[in-house]
Amino acid sequence: MSEALLTLSGVHTHIGRYHILHGVDLVALRGRTTMLLGRNGAGKTTTLRTIMGLWRASAGAVNFAGASIDRSATPDIARAGVAYVPENMGVFGDLTVKENMVLAARAGALDEQRLAWIFGFFPALRKFWLSRAGLLSGGQKQMLAIARAIAEDHKLLLIDEPTKGLAPAIVGALIEALTDLRRAGATIVLVEQNFRVAQDIGDDVYVMESGKIVHSGAMDALAADDELQRRLLGLNLDSHQ
Amino acid sequence: MSAIEETGAALPREKTDVWPVLLPLIVAAAALPFVGSFSTWTTLTIAGLAMGMMIFAMSSGLTLVFGLMDVMNFGHGAFVAVGAYLAVVALAPLAVYAQSDQILVNLVALVPTALIAMAVSAAVGFAFERAFVRPVYGQHLKQILITMGGLIVAEQLLYAIFGPQIIPLPVPAALRGSFLVGGAAIEKYRVIAVVVGLIVFVALQLALTRTRIGLLIRAGVENREMVEALGYRIDRLFVGVFMAGSALAGLGGMMWALYREQVHASIGGEMMVLTFIVIIIGGLGSVGGCFIGAVLVALTANYAGYLAPKIALVSNIALMVIILLWRPRGLYPVTSR
Numbered sequence: 001m002s003e004a005l006l007t008l009s010g011v012h013t014h015i016g017r018y019h020i021l022h023g024v025d026l027v028a029l030r031g032r033t034t035m036l037l038g039r040n041g042a043g044k045t046t047t048l049r050t051i052m053g054l055w056r057a058s059a060g061a062v063n064f065a066g067a068s069i070d071r072s073a074t075p076d077i078a079r080a081g082v083a084y085v086p087e088n089m090g091v092f093g094d095l096t097v098k099e100n101m102v103l104a105a106r107a108g109a110l111d112e113q114r115l116a117w118i119f120g121f122f123p124a125l126r127k128f129w130l131s132r133a134g135l136l137s138g139g140q141k142q143m144l145a146i147a148r149a150i151a152e153d154h155k156l157l158l159i160d161e162p163t164k165g166l167a168p169a170i171v172g173a174l175i176e177a178l179t180d181l182r183r184a185g186a187t188i189v190l191v192e193q194n195f196r197v198a199q200d201i202g203d204d205v206y207v208m209e210s211g212k213i214v215h216s217g218a219m220d221a222l223a224a225d226d227e228l229q230r231r232l233l234g235l236n237l238d239s240h241q
Numbered sequence: 242m243s244a245i246e247e248t249g250a251a252l253p254r255e256k257t258d259v260w261p262v263l264l265p266l267i268v269a270a271a272a273l274p275f276v277g278s279f280s281t282w283t284t285l286t287i288a289g290l291a292m293g294m295m296i297f298a299m300s301s302g303l304t305l306v307f308g309l310m311d312v313m314n315f316g317h318g319a320f321v322a323v324g325a326y327l328a329v330v331a332l333a334p335l336a337v338y339a340q341s342d343q344i345l346v347n348l349v350a351l352v353p354t355a356l357i358a359m360a361v362s363a364a365v366g367f368a369f370e371r372a373f374v375r376p377v378y379g380q381h382l383k384q385i386l387i388t389m390g391g392l393i394v395a396e397q398l399l400y401a402i403f404g405p406q407i408i409p410l411p412v413p414a415a416l417r418g419s420f421l422v423g424g425a426a427i428e429k430y431r432v433i434a435v436v437v438g439l440i441v442f443v444a445l446q447l448a449l450t451r452t453r454i455g456l457l458i459r460a461g462v463e464n465r466e467m468v469e470a471l472g473y474r475i476d477r478l479f480v481g482v483f484m485a486g487s488a489l490a491g492l493g494g495m496m497w498a499l500y501r502e503q504v505h506a507s508i509g510g511e512m513m514v515l516t517f518i519v520i521i522i523g524g525l526g527s528v529g530g531c532f533i534g535a536v537l538v539a540l541t542a543n544y545a546g547y548l549a550p551k552i553a554l555v556s557n558i559a560l561m562v563i564i565l566l567w568r569p570r571g572l573y574p575v576t577s578r
Contacts, residue, residue, distance in 0.1 A: 052470055078472035090467035092460040094575070099456050106472045148471070 005030040005156055005187050006051065011060035011070075013043075013050045020046045022211040023060065028156065028204075033178070033188040035198045035219060037233060038208035044191040045087055047208070048158045051189075052084045053077045065155055079106075081155035085162065087191075089145040093134025097125055097144055100133050104148035118147045121177040139170035146174075150181065157181070157188045163197050175200050195233065199223045207232045261572035265536045272544040283425035285543045291431035293539035294438020295500065297532050298493030300516040300523075301445060302486015308462035308526020308575055310479045312374055313381055316388035317516060318509030319369065319395035320362045320487040324494025325504045326399055327358040329408050339413040347413035355492055362491025363484040365395075370483045392509055399506040408504040434496055441489065442532050449528060458482060462526045462575055518557050522564045524571025533572055537564075 006028040013021040021043050028034045036044045049055045051062055053074040062070040069077050078084070092100050101110060119126040122143040128136060133144055142162055149157050162178070163171045171194070178201050182188060192198045198205065202219035215222070215232050222228055269286055276282040303317045331354040332339055338350035373391040377383040411417075412430050419426040449455035461468045461475050468475050497512070498504045519538050523530025538557050545556035552559075564572065 054466060054470070073474075074466070074469040075472050075474045078470055084470040086467065086470070090464050090470065092463050092467070094459055094463055095456060100460075102453065103456055103460055103468075103473075104471055 002029045002031050004028070005065060006189065007061075007063045008047070008051070009061050009063075011047075011050060011057045011062060013046055013055050014058045015046070015055060020055075020211050021050065021057075024208075024211070024213055026206055026213060026216075028187060028189050030187050031182075031185055032203040033182045033186075033190060033201055035202035035205040036189060036191045036208060037193075037195070037198055037205060039234070040193075042208040043211040044208055045160055046211075048084070048086075048160050048189070048191060051077075051158060052082065081153075083149035083152075083154040083157050085142075085145045085149050085157070085159040087160040087164065089141050091133045091136070091141045091144050091148075093132065095133055096130050097133050097136070098129050100144055100148055101125075101151055104151035107152060110151065114151070118150060121180060122147055122173075139166045139174075142166060142170075142174065143177075146177065150186070155187060157186055159188060160191045161193060162190070163192065163194050171197065195229070258573070261530065261533050264572075265533060265540055268537060268540050268544075272540075272548075275548055276544065280423065280425035281547070283422070284427065285547055286540065287425075287427050287431050287435070289540035289543035290536060291428075291434035291438075291500070291539075292543065293536035294434050294441075295493050295496045296512075296515055296519055296539055297438055297535035298441050298496065299490045299512055300519040300531050300535055301441070301528055302482070302489045303516050304520040304523060304526055304528060304531045305458065305462070305482050306479075306486050307520065309458060309465070309475070309482055310378065311381075312378070312479075313384045314374065314388050314483075315385055315513060316369060316373060316391035316395065317486070317490055318511075318513035319392050320366055320490035320509075321494035321497070321512045321516075322396065322399055322506050322509035323362050323365050324358040324491030325410075325498035325508050326403055326408075326506075327361050327491065328354055328495040328498045329403075329410055329504050331357040332410070339411075342414045344415040347415045350413060355495060358491045358495040359488035362494075363488040366484045366487025366490075367480065369395075369487070370480055374483070392513065396506045396509055403504075403506070405506075410498050410502055410504050412499050412502055430500060434500065437492075437496065441492070442528075445528055454478070454481070515557065518561050520571075522561055522571055524568075524573040524575060526575035527571065527573040530571055530573035534564075 004027045006026075008024050008026040011021055011024040012019070024043070024047055026034075026047070036047060038044050046055060050057050053069065053072055057070045060070070061068060064077070064080060064082065067080065069080060072080070092103070095103070101115075105111070124140050125144060125147055128140065133141065136144060146159065146162065149159070162174055166174070175197055178188065178190070182201065190198075190201065199219065205215075205217060205219045205222050206213050207215040215228070272285070273279070273282050276285065299321050303314060306312050306314050332350060335350035335354065338346050341347060369391060373387050374384070377387055416430045416433060419428045449459055457468060457473055457478055461478060465475055494508065494512070497508065515538065519534040520531050522537065523532070523534035538560060541556045541560050542553060546553040568574070
């Protein structure tokens with residue numbers, strides 16, 4: 001069993017007067033991909049945003065790499081080693097692909113070797129390197145968003161619904177890239193609606209419902225249990241094939 | 242060659258949006274038949290350009306401050322006023338140089354004055370940001386109220402220090418008078434104003450497109466949260482932009498005071514309305530739009546002032562209404578807002 005990199009214990013988050021997270025407990029283990037599943041509005045995005053410091057937890061604790069980060073500002077959390085790919089991708093459309101990557105390499109110049117490695121996952125980025133990122137297709141923007149997150153060594157990647165609204169062919173390429181990333185030793189927390197994708201890349205899985213974790217365990221076990229899937233997610237694999 | 246540089250763009254070419262750029266030319270061309278005389282038109286146009294450049298210097302910081310942090314700073318005019326008074330203070334000991342009829346000697350007086358005006362305005366901007374703006378991040382109504390209050394306080398402080406009277410501020414000797422080009426009188430000072438304005442514009446554009454900080458500013462205008470999620474402290478960046486914007490406002494104020502050859506604390510409030518019109522026309526957060534907006538506002542004001550002085554009073558507002566009917570978010574809307 002590998003050690004915990006990120007631990008949420010009893011995290012509550014309020015947005016305005018709405019109480020969104022009702023005591024979330026979650027552990028992301030080093031070197032593994034942890035899937036966060038659940039219906040729309042279950043609190044998955046809020047969980048990631050709370051980890052990132054974009055919402056402030058009103059109660060509970062967030063620990064990352066041995067330090068408490070629930071009171072830290074977003075830039076400090078990023079500097080501590082958390083990379084974030086938001087649901088809307090957060091690509092700077094007015095900047096070129098290159099400029100987006102330059103900003104992502106906060107510590108200094110882009111590393112050639114690393115860039116070649118990233119281009120290996122996402123060849124389109126090399127092709128459109130000097131184009132304005134706003135002109136990219138949805139899938140290309142998603143690739144850029146993930147490429148930005150891996151432009152530097154981060155201890156943890158938080159990725160929010162990377163396959164949302166993408167064509168199946170591009171989803172395939174993304175799954176491949178994320179699988180490669182995992183093989184390279186990355187720790188990932190991935191929000192996903194598409195169960196097939198989750199099944200392909202997840203090691204561990206958490207299922208959320210109304211701001212709480214209602215199931216946690218190994219991805220394989222959930223994937224093998226149609227009845228559990230139906231109960232937790234209101235679907236089974238067959239209906240999605 | 243490195244992997245970073247060897248690749249090129251292959252996306253379909255973007256349609257460049259040239260209409261806003263053509264707009265000042267269209268306005269100028271349309272005004273010609275009404276003005277009638279070509280030499281008068283030339284004089285008006287150069288005056289308009291000069292005025293536009295000064296207004297641009299005053300507004301450019303405001304548009305970035307709004308774009309980056311959503312801050313409505315109605316106190317921006319205070320920095321314009323500070324710049325204007327600093328022109329008086331800093332030029333006084335340099336009067337010998339200012340009275341020379343050698344333009345280079347005049348510059349010995351003007352350049353340090355401009356630098357002092359910018360430095361002090363930046364420092365005042367820093368204090369203003371800390372005292373008035375920082376406590377009300379994200380609260381528009383409070384921002385408007387407190388920054389307007391700040392402007393009033395600054396104005397009254399200037400009255401208290403310099404007195405309520407209008408202070409004359411003669412233009413350096415070599416910059417007085419006009420060139421005669423084909424029958425049109427072109428004031429020398431206006432040419433200088435145009436040159437300085439263009440330098441500011443080009444420098445700003447280069448800074449925004451070629452430097453890392455510039456990229457961060459543009460990225461922040463588009464998506465503040467994401468810039469923070471990449472590990473950058475946007476509040477620090479914002480203070481820097483606020484100070485730079487204040488410095489430019491101070492420069493604009495100094496140039497404006499020399500243009501009018503007089504200084505009064507009410508300059509801050511007067512320019513405030515104009516700068517807001519300019520940045521709204523240009524599209525909040527867009528430096529390019531702000532530049533075109535400033536030139537448009539100034540040209541329109543000059544032509545209207547000559548053709549129909551009574552209409553001139555409302556020409557800015559009318560221009561803004563027309564532009565917003567055409568493009569509700571300004572000439573160059575910044576993508577995410």
